[in-house]
Amino acid sequence: MPELPEVETIxxxxxxxxxGRGVTRxxxxxxxxxxxxxxxxxxxxAELAGxxxxxxxxxxxxxxxxxxxxxTWVVHLRMTGSLMHTTxxxxxxxxxxxxxxxxxxxxxxFNDLRKFGTWHLxxxxxxxxxxxxxxxxxxxxxxxxLRERLxxxxxxxxxLLLDQRVAAGVGNIYADEALWIAKVHPATAAGRLGAARVxxxxxxxLETLHDSLGDRGSSFSDYRDGxxxxxxxxxxxxxxxxxxxxxxRCGTTIVKTKVGGRGTHFCPRCQRx
DNA sequence: ACTATGCCCTGGGTGC
DNA sequence: TGCACCCAGGGCATAG
Numbered sequence: 001m002p003e004l005p006e007v008e009t010i011x012x013x014x015x016x017x018x019x020g021r022g023v024t025r026x027x028x029x030x031x032x033x034x035x036x037x038x039x040x041x042x043x044x045x046a047e048l049a050g051x052x053x054x055x056x057x058x059x060x061x062x063x064x065x066x067x068x069x070x071x072t073w074v075v076h077l078r079m080t081g082s083l084m085h086t087t088x089x090x091x092x093x094x095x096x097x098x099x100x101x102x103x104x105x106x107x108x109x110f111n112d113l114r115k116f117g118t119w120h121l122x123x124x125x126x127x128x129x130x131x132x133x134x135x136x137x138x139x140x141x142x143x144x145x146l147r148e149r150l151x152x153x154x155x156x157x158x159x160l161l162l163d164q165r166v167a168a169g170v171g172n173i174y175a176d177e178a179l180w181i182a183k184v185h186p187a188t189a190a191g192r193l194g195a196a197r198v199x200x201x202x203x204x205x206l207e208t209l210h211d212s213l214g215d216r217g218s219s220f221s222d223y224r225d226g227x228x229x230x231x232x233x234x235x236x237x238x239x240x241x242x243x244x245x246x247x248x249r250c251g252t253t254i255v256k257t258k259v260g261g262r263g264t265h266f267c268p269r270c271q272r273x
Numbered sequence: 274a275c276t277a278t279g280c281c282c283t284g285g286g287t288g289c
Numbered sequence: 290t291g292c293a294c295c296c297a298g299g300g301c302a303t304a305g
Contacts, residue, residue, distance in 0.1 A: 001298070034281085061299075078299055080283085095283095114282045116299070131300080155276065164300075172298070221285095221297085261278080262298070 002077045003061060004136055004169030004209055006217035006231060010083055011058045013226025014108075017085045018053045018065070022103035025049055031115070032097035038120045038128075047121055048073065048100070060136070060168025062129050074120040074128035075110075080222040081117035084109055113222060133165040136205060141167055143202040150190040150198055157193060158186035159260035161205070170205060173218055173240045176265045178204040180239045185271040186259045211236070239265040 002010070026048045028041040036044035052068040063083070065073040075083060080095075085108055088101065093111045100108040110117065120128035134140030149166045150157065160166050161175040170178070179186050181204035184197060193201070212218055217231030220241060224230060234241075238248055243256035247267040256265050 003299095076299080078281095079297075112282095113284070114297090116282065118300090129300095153275080159276090162299085260276095263296085 001079045001171060001173065001220070002081070002217070002223050003171035003174055004058075005174070005212035005215075005233070006223050006225075007058055007061050007063060007077065007169070008137075008213055009216045009231065010077075010226040011056050011063060014083070014085060015056050017106070017226070018056060018102070018108070020052070020054075022052045023048050023050065023100055024103050025101040026098065028098045029096060032110075032112075034115060035097055035110070035112075035117060035119050036121075037118050038122060044119060044121060058135075059125070059129060060132050060164055061171070062132070064125055071121055071123055072125050072128070074118075074122060074125060076118045077112070078114070078116035078118070080114045081110065081112040082222065082224045082228075083226065084111070084224060084228045085226055086228065111224075129168075131165055132168045133163075134168060136167040136169040136209060141202075141205075143199045146202045147195055147198045150193060153190040155190055156187045156259050157184060157190040157201070158262070158264060160190045161201075162260070162262065167205060169209070172262055172264075173220070173237065174205070174208045174212065176240045177208040177238055179271060180266060181207055183270050185273045186264050186266055187257075188273050239267065241265065 026045040028035055028045060033041055053065050054068055055066040057064040063075040067073060088105050088107050095111045095113045096109050097112045098110040122128050150160060158175050161170050182201040184201055212233040215231055215233035216225055217223060218234040219230035220234050239254050242254045243265055245254055247254055247270060250269050252267050252269040254265055255268055
């Protein structure tokens, strides 16, 4: 499940391999029909062929490939998608849904077990991610912004951390990690948190995202970087999928519950409502 | 305006 | 060994 650190790692991997390169051919395979949101599969293939990638940016979990015709190819990997650079001849992965051939004889493969991934080809990037709030690593995601978004809300604080309008790029792994770092119970009604605790939570979000980025992300299951490699951060997490194991701070057994319908891991001693 | 639920999709794990 | 069932969850649509 690629979240901000994973998508940013892919972006950094792909920049030197893709920027300035031309797309010679795109093939969306049978079974990948739902991938192209803004166009039919055949239209998407035709529109992308012949374009040149000028820049690769990111907003939250969206990859933004800016093209030479002024449009942006917006890629979202959802839970199981990956985008990896390889040679032209490399055999297709079991779950390859599309391939993009480049003008230097290399190719990009879009693999996606569960077929939730999306491609938009748009003039205006906002149209592909209309609900996205500030990127969690941008200045716009400030302590004040977070305080304003949580103020008066009775929803669990974790639910709001996962809301991309609040902090684009935070997903289930880093929401749990940030809450542990800040010593906040995930089910706390968001509006009941005082300014000091929200500020602490804001700092914890940045800390966990930067930590993971330094490890090239977490590979709990399907995540692979832009070259097909795994991240390293999953062995360094504090709570995510560590239920039954001791808390690194106090030794209490980490528990797993559901908050807002999502699997949630926390330390019942360090994180109290 | 906010909150809760369901949908999409398929492999892996569990229990009988 | 085989089979039915549940779980994983990002983003969006819909209902309350």
